[in-house]
Amino acid sequence: MASASAISSHAIVQRELRGGKAGSVRQFDMVAAPAEALSGRRRWAVRPAQALEPRRKMESVAATVTEEKEEVSEVSYEQLAKEMEHASPLAIIDRALEMFGDDIAIAFSGAEDVALIEYAHLTGRPFRVFSLDTGRLNPETYQFFDVVEKHYGIHIEYMFPDSVEVQALVRTKGLFSFYEDGHQECCRVRKVRPLRRALKGFKAWITGQRKDQSPGTRANIPVVQVDPSFEGLDGGAGSLIKWNPVANVDGKDIWNFLRTMDVPVNSLHSQGYVSIGCEPCTRPVLPGQHEREGRWWWEDAKAKECGLHKGNISQENSQNHAANGKGAVTVNGVSNISDIFSTQAIVNLTRPGIENLLKLENRKEPWLVVLYAPWCQFCQAMESSYVELAEKLHGSGVKVGKFRADGEQKPFAKQELQLGSFPTILFFPNHASRPIKYPSESRDVDSLLAFINALR
Known part of the structure; x- marks a missing residue:
């Protein structure tokens, strides 16, 4: 059997780290590390077990456990x-x-x-x-x-x-x-x-x-x-x-x-x-x-919690979507965030504008329209590719538009525009009243162009 002097300092420290569970009392023959190495941790007062009478030993254990519980409960x-x-x-x-x-x-x-x-x-x-x-x-x-x-x-x-x-x-x-x-x-x-x-x-x-x-x-x-x-x-x-x-x-x-x-x-x-x-x-x-x-x-990006961490969602409005860096302000439950897809190559459609587009059966030009919410991180992620696409299509005979479909417009968008989650991309052909929904999650320029060219 190895003597105490043969025990490495590493083994002693490991034994110290792997000691009993919180609230238990351990007995040691030696102290493994200097006090300054234990800063930030509660230091245990270790005495030889035989130095305590049975009654005093039990009182010491009870006091230690009580102290442990009080310490945990008082933590900020x-x-x-x-x-x-x-x-x-x-x-x-x-x-x-x-x-x-x-x-x-x-x-x-x-x-x-x-x-x-x-x-x-x-x-x-x-x-x-x-x-x-x-x-x-x-x-x-x-x-x-x-x-x-x-x-x-x-x-x-x-x-x-x-x-x-x-x-x-x-x-x-x-x-x-x-x-x-x-x-x-x-x-x-x-x-x-x-x-x-x-x-x-x-x-x-x-x-x-x-x-x-x-x-x-x-x-x-x-x-x-x-x-x-x-x-x-x-x-x-x-x-x-x-x-x-x-x-x-x-x-x-x-x-x-x-x-x-x-x-x-x-x-x-x-x-x-x-x-x-x-x-x-x-x-x-x-x-x-x-x-x-x-x-x-199939749902909005802001709803993507199952409820296990629902405390996070309650913070969302109070923090005004600060995480997205867009300067959000919440008004009547709708985020009035700085708008996205802002370029002259993209037409900003109002509610009457999108309704008129729906009614037309013979359009002079086909349209590509994104249904979006500016606070949505997935809409923000596709902003650069959609803007690039619009600039490429400028003058090509295909109009590119956007329609903000959150807030009070959301029920209409769900019922009339096939909105499932943000963003939803629709193509309005020349000679068809019903728009065609872009089915893919790939929103790069080449994928969107392939979709348009297959239908125009």
Whole structure:
């Protein structure tokens, strides 16, 4: 057996890092690191166990546990978020696990948030993982769950929707009602309510939210916060803490980390999927598209949250869409943001103008019209290509126009103009009353020109 002097300092530090869960008392023969190395962490007072009488020992344990609970409850998470704003994901997760021990869990969706599990594994601390099985996931995602469990030697804690609620929804509205009336109801039954039940068993949870995932709803998430939407183990407002360790990390850096650490990933990623959810509501994205365009693609960009992080959406109007950099001002629920597609080559159609265009059966010239909302990040993303297209078509016999279809114009656009999500692009031929909807998500100049040339 090796003597104490033969124990390396690395092994001692590792033993210190991998000690018991938050709230437990550990016994040490030696101190592994100097006090200054433990700054930012609560320092444990360590004494030889035999120096305490049994009664005094129990009192010491009780006092330590009470002290731990009081310390956690008195933390200012707003201040902690500022302190850890520039900390690494590894440091943030280590702090979270240190503070909450067995009362915190990682929410794992089967996508690139496997990075959270890898970070937790690297801390050397015990950790828990849970996932929501909606019953509508891709087969590849279920297979990935099994791979992750075996790779890390863990058991994922699965939460399922209430079978009675699912049966009621399917019997009354069918299996695919979300394509007609939006995804919120289905997500509420299959995801939000199961999540609510799961979180009632924890005091904190760890999510894979990133600011770059959805500029409209996630641009201002902190690395740690009091959860604005759900309750934790103790119940009541403020009883659940939400950690977002990769909030400030770019998606490309997450993937660099996964490749570097040789972390297993969902095979759907190699098929063009980036953001992965339920099978009917998720599809691959094309090069250049934002990752959230693969989720609920038939709906507006601003609605692309399932409800698990609905606290983000409540911030959207109060922040006036500041994340898009367009100087938004919200009036009567409609964003009066600086307009886009602003060029003399594009005709700005009013409501009477688009109605007249609809009525004409014999037009002198065909029209290409985009139905847009200036606050929509996907409309903003295609602005340069649409402007370039309009300038190329100037004088060619094809008119290019735009119609702002959000706000009070949205019901009309949905009923009369085939609006599904922003942007929607329509071609009005010379000799047909009904416009033809551009079916592709590829909005580069060449693809749009091919569409026009096939119909003009």
